Amino acid sequence: xxxxxxxxxxxxxxxxxxxxxxxxxxxxxxxxxxxxxxxxxxxxxxxxxxxxxxxxxxxxxxxxxxxxxxxxxxxxxxxxxxxxxxxxxxxxxxxxxxxxxxxxxxxxxxxxxxxxxxxxxxxxxxxxxxxxxxxxxxxxxxxxxxxxxxxxxxxxxxxxxxxxxxxxxxxxxxxxxxxxxxxxxxxxxxxxxxxxxxxxxxxxxxxxxxxxxxxxxxxxxxxxxxxxxxxxxxxxxxxxxxxxxxxxxxxxxxxxxxxxxxxxxxxxxxxxxxxxxxxxxxxxxxxxxxxxxxxxxxxxxxxxxxxxxxxxxxxxxxxxxxxxxxxxxxxxxxxxxxxxxxxxxxxxxxxxxxxxxxxxxxxxxxxxxxxxxxxxxxxxxxxxxxxxxxxxxxxxxxxxxxxxxxxxxxxxxxxxxxxxxxxxxxxxxxxxxxxxxxxxxxxxxxxxxxxxxxxxxxxxxxxxxxxxxxxxxxxxxxxxxxxxxxxxxxxxxxxxxxxxxxxxxxxxxxxxxxxxxxxxxxxxxxxxxxxxxxxxxxxxxxxxxxxxxxxxxxxxxxxxxxxxxxxxxxxxxxxxxxxxxxxxxxxxxxxxxxxxxxxxxxxxxxxxxxxxxxxxxxxxxxxxxxxxxxxxxxxxxxxxxxxxxxxxxxxxxxxxxxxxxxxxxxxxxxxxxxxxxxxxxxxxxxx
Amino acid sequence: xxxxxxxxxxxxxxxxxxxxxxxxxxxxxxxxxxxxxxxxxxxxxxxxxxxxxxxxxxxxxxxxxxxxxxxxx
Numbered sequence: 001x002x003x004x005x006x007x008x009x010x011x012x013x014x015x016x017x018x019x020x021x022x023x024x025x026x027x028x029x030x031x032x033x034x035x036x037x038x039x040x041x042x043x044x045x046x047x048x049x050x051x052x053x054x055x056x057x058x059x060x061x062x063x064x065x066x067x068x069x070x071x072x073x074x075x076x077x078x079x080x081x082x083x084x085x086x087x088x089x090x091x092x093x094x095x096x097x098x099x100x101x102x103x104x105x106x107x108x109x110x111x112x113x114x115x116x117x118x119x120x121x122x123x124x125x126x127x128x129x130x131x132x133x134x135x136x137x138x139x140x141x142x143x144x145x146x147x148x149x150x151x152x153x154x155x156x157x158x159x160x161x162x163x164x165x166x167x168x169x170x171x172x173x174x175x176x177x178x179x180x181x182x183x184x185x186x187x188x189x190x191x192x193x194x195x196x197x198x199x200x201x202x203x204x205x206x207x208x209x210x211x212x213x214x215x216x217x218x219x220x221x222x223x224x225x226x227x228x229x230x231x232x233x234x235x236x237x238x239x240x241x242x243x244x245x246x247x248x249x250x251x252x253x254x255x256x257x258x259x260x261x262x263x264x265x266x267x268x269x270x271x272x273x274x275x276x277x278x279x280x281x282x283x284x285x286x287x288x289x290x291x292x293x294x295x296x297x298x299x300x301x302x303x304x305x306x307x308x309x310x311x312x313x314x315x316x317x318x319x320x321x322x323x324x325x326x327x328x329x330x331x332x333x334x335x336x337x338x339x340x341x342x343x344x345x346x347x348x349x350x351x352x353x354x355x356x357x358x359x360x361x362x363x364x365x366x367x368x369x370x371x372x373x374x375x376x377x378x379x380x381x382x383x384x385x386x387x388x389x390x391x392x393x394x395x396x397x398x399x400x401x402x403x404x405x406x407x408x409x410x411x412x413x414x415x416x417x418x419x420x421x422x423x424x425x426x427x428x429x430x431x432x433x434x435x436x437x438x439x440x441x442x443x444x445x446x447x448x449x450x451x452x453x454x455x456x457x458x459x460x461x462x463x464x465x466x467x468x469x470x471x472x473x474x475x476x477x478x479x480x481x482x483x484x485x486x487x488x489x490x491x492x493x494x495x496x497x498x499x500x501x502x503x504x505x506x507x508x509x510x511x512x513x514x515x516x517x518x519x520x521x522x523x524x525x526x527x528x529x530x531x532x533x534x535x536x537x538x539x540x541x542x543x544x545x546x547x548x549x550x551x552x553x554x555x556x557x558x559x560x561x562x563x564x565x566x567x568x569x570x571x572x573x574x575x576x577x578x579x580x581x582x583x584x585x586x587x588x589x590x591x592x593x594x595x596x597x598x599x600x601x602x603x604x605x606x607x608x609x610x611x612x613x614x615x616x617x618x619x620x621x622x623x624x625x626x627x628x629x630x631x632x633x634x635x636x637x638x639x640x641x642x643x644x645x646x647x648x649x650x651x652x653x654x655x656x657x658x659x660x661x662x663x664x665x666x667x668x669x670x671x672x673x674x675x676x677x678x679x680x681x682x683x684x685x686x687x
Numbered sequence: 688x689x690x691x692x693x694x695x696x697x698x699x700x701x702x703x704x705x706x707x708x709x710x711x712x713x714x715x716x717x718x719x720x721x722x723x724x725x726x727x728x729x730x731x732x733x734x735x736x737x738x739x740x741x742x743x744x745x746x747x748x749x750x751x752x753x754x755x756x757x758x759x760x
Contacts (some may be wrong), residue, residue, distance in 0.1 A: 075727060075731070076727070077719075077723060077724035077725075077726075077727035077728060078719065078724065078746070078747065078750070079750070081719050081720070081723060081724070081727075083714070083719070083720075084707065084710070086707065086711070087707060087710050087711045087714055088714070090711035090712075090714065090715055091711065091714040091715050094715035095715075215740075215741040215744065215745075216718075216740050216741055216743075216744035218712075218713060218716060218718060218744075219709065219712055219713070272748060272749065272751075272752045273745075273748055276752060277716075277748055277751070277752070280716060280751075281716050284715055284716055285712070285715075285716075288715070349717075353719075484752060487752055488752075491753070
C-alpha cells in the first residue's frame with residue numbers, strides 16, 4: 001500500500017517537474033517568471049537524487065553500510081574523524097562552491113537563459129554529480145587517497161604524472177582568470193577598491209586577535225570581522241564621493257594587476273595565521289551567507305526574466321565569448337554542471353570524515369546538486385537585467401565602443417533596445433561612474449543581486465550599498481582562493497620539480513619555498529597581466545582556456561571511474577561514468593581544436609596571430625592595437641595560449657589512451673584487479 | 688506530556704541544533720570538533736598527551752594550508 005502511494009507521489013512529482021521544465025523551454029515572446037526556472041531545477045534535482053544517485057549507490061559503487069570507512073579505521077581525531085552527515089555536508093559544500101558557478105552562467109547568458117539552464121540540469125545529473133559522488137565512493141575504499149594517488153595506483157605512474165601536470169596547469173589558469181574577474185570589477189571603482197583593500201587590515205587585526213587575545217575563538221572573531229567589513233562598505237561610499245580621498249583608490253587595470261600579484265606573493269609566504277586564515281574565515285562565512293541571501297531574495301522577489309530564452313548569439317557571433325553553442329557553451333559553464341576541480345575535494349578532506357559509506361550519496365551527489373542550484377541562481381540574476389544593460393556590461397570595448405552613446409547604438413542594433421540614459425542611470429544607481437566593459441560575471445551578478453535586494457528592502461542609496469556588498473563578497477573569496485591557491489600551487493611545483501631535482505622538494509627550506517612561490521606567482525601573474533592588457537577584454541580569451549582545463553580534469557577523473565568500474569568486473573554499468581567521460585573528451589578536444597585551427601580569428605588563437613602577423617608584414621596597425629609593439633604582444637600571447645590549449649588536448653588524449661589500455665588489460669583477467677582496501681566490518685572497529 | 692516537559696524537550700532540541708551549527712561553522716574553516724578529539728585520545732591513546740584547545744587549533748590551522756586539495760574555483 002505504502003509503495004503504491006509512493007509510486008503515485010513520485011509520478012505526480014515527475015509530471016509537475018516536466019510541466020515546469022516544459023513551461024521554461026517552450027515559453028516564447030513574453031517574459032517569464034524566474035520561479036518557473038527555479039521550480040523546474042528543484043524538481044530535476046530531487047528526481048535525479050532519488051532515482052539516479054540511488055542506482056549508482058546500489059549498483060555501480062555497491063556502497064555497504066556494514067563496511068568500516070577510513071574515518072573509523074584510521075580515526076585520529078584530526079584528519080580522520082567520523083562526522084555527522086549534515087555537518088560534513090556543510091563542510092563539503094563550502095569547499096566545492098566558489099566563484100566558478102557564479103561566473104560561467106553569467107557569461108553563458110548571452111545565448112539566452114535556456115541553453116545554459118538545460119546544460120546545467122542535464123550536466124549535473126548525469127556528469128557533475130556522478131563524478132563527485134563516484135570519486136568520493138572510490139576514495140573511501142582506498143583509505144581516502146587523493147585523485148592523483150588513485151590515478152597512479154590504478155592506471156600507472158605515467159598517468160599519475162599526467163594528472164599532476166593537469167592539476168597544476170588548471171590551478172594557474174584558475175588563479176589568473178579569477179584575479180582578472182577582480183581586476184575587472186575594481187578598475188576605476190574607488191568604492192570597490194577601498195572596501196577590498198580594507199579587508200587586509202581587518203584580516204591582520206583578526207589574525208592578531210586570534211593569536212594573542214582570544215586564541216581559537218573563530219566564530220567570535222569572524223563576527224567582529226563581519227561588522228568591520230560592513231562598516232568599510234559604508235565608509236567606501238563616502239570615500240568614493242570625496243574629491244581628496246577618491247583618487248587614492250582609483251586605479252587602472254594594469255596597476256591593480258601588479259598589486260594583486262604582489263599581494264598574492266606576500267600572502268602566500270607570510271605565516272598563515274596572520275593574513276590567509278582570517279580572510280579565509282571571513283570569505284567562507286560571507287560566501288555561505290550570501291548564497292542563502294540570494295536564494296531568499298529570488299524566492300521572495302519572484303522576478304521576471306528579461307533576457308529572451310534564446311538569443312541570436314547561439315550562432316557563435318556573441319560579444320561575450322566567441323564560438324558556437326557546441327562546444328563552447330559546455331566549456332563556458334563548467335562549475336555548476338560539471339567541474340573537474342571537485343574531484344580533488346571529493347578525494348581530499350571529505351572521504352576522511354565520512355561516518356558511513358551510505359552517506360557518500362548525500363554528500364557527493366547532493367553537494368553537487370546544491371552547487372548546480374547556485375549556478376541556476378546566477379543565471380537568474382543575469383537574466384533579470386535588461387538585456388541591453390547585460391550586453392553593455394559584458395562586451396569588450398572592441399565590440400561596442402568606449403562611450404555610452406556608441407554602446408547603446410551598437411547594442412540596440414543587435415535588437416536589444418537600450419538608451420545611453422539607461423546605461424548612465426544604472427551606473428548612477430549602483431554608485432559607479434560607468435558600467436561598460438565589466439566582463440567577468442562579478443559585476444553583472446552584483447547588479448542583479450542589488451536589484452533583487454533593493455526590490456525587497458528599498459531605501460535611498462541602498463542599491464549602491466548592495467552592489468558593493470556583492471562585489472566585496474566575490475572579491476573577498478576570490479582573493480582567498482588566490483592566496484590559498486598560490487600556496488597549494490607552490491607545494492605542487494615543489495613536488496613536481498622534486499621529481500627532477502630532489503632538494504627542491506624540501507618544504508622546510510626557505511630558498512626552495514621562495515623559488516617555487518616566485519614560479520607560481522609568475523605563472524598566473526603572466527596570464528593575469530596578459531588578460532588585463534588584452535584589447536579583447538581578457539575574459540574573452542582566458543575563460544575558455546579555464547573551461548577547457550576544468551573539463552579536462554573532469555575527463556581525467558571520470559576516466560579513472562571507468563577504469564575502476566571495469567577492474568571491479570562491473571562492466572555492465574560502465575556507461576554511467578563512460579557517457580559523461582566521452583562527452584567531456586569530445587567537448588574539450590573539439591573546443592581545443594577550434595581554438596587552434598578555426599578559420600575565424602575571433603575564435604582561433606592561431607588565426608588571430610596570423611591576422612596580426614600579416615598586418616605587421618604590411619606595416620599596418622590593426623585595431624584595437626595602437627602600435628606595432630602592441631601588435632607583436634598580441635601575437636606572442638596568442639601563441640602562448642595556443643601552446644597551452646595544445647598541452648590540454650595532449651593531456652586529455654594521453655589520459656584516454658592510458659584509460660583504454662588499462663581497461664583492455666583488466667578485461668583479459670578473470671578476477672577483479674582494482675586496488676580496494678580489504679573489507680573490515682564496521683562492528684569490529686566502532687566502540 | 689505536560690507543558691514543562693515539552694519546554695525542556697524543545698530546549699534540548701534547540702541546544703542540539705545550535706551545537707551542530709557551531710560544529711559546521713568550525714569545520715568549514717577546517718577546525719574539527721575538539722571534544723571529539725579529546726574523547727578519541729582518552730579512549731584510543733590514553734598513554735599520549737592530549738593537546739590543549741589552543742595547540743589543537745594551531746595544529747589544524749597549519750594542516751589546512753599544507754597543500755593537498757585546496758578549494759574550488
